Amino acid sequence: MRHTDNDERIWQVVALIPEGKVATYGDVAAQAGLPGAARRVGAALKKLPEGTKIPWHRVINAGGRISLPPGSDSYRRQLELLRAEGITLRESGAIDLRRHRMLPA
DNA sequence: GTACTGACCAGAT
């Protein structure tokens, strides 16, 4: 298995998401110069090693929800990392994008 | 080579 240039771009974009903010898979893809390639973002994040510094947990889907199997270990890990920086889920189970989304400056 | 899959998404039903 070998990571690609696209993976590199994606990781770099994710690395720029500030603490307390989030971005959608689509946002990341667009900023990485890969509009419409939201699915590639998820694939790239899966390749990240365990102890990575890349804040992969700040990437959520367009519905403001964690895009991992609810109840899975990875889901709980992401939720905890988010809560640790002040990002919580609403009653619906979704994050308030209006408040936390990193909008294009 | 083809066929299916997926940490997605917007729009329609």
Added chain:
DNA sequence: CATCTGGCCAGTA
């Protein structure tokens, strides 16, 4: 709300 549809495109089989 829940499904479905078509689009996306690199991995995997």
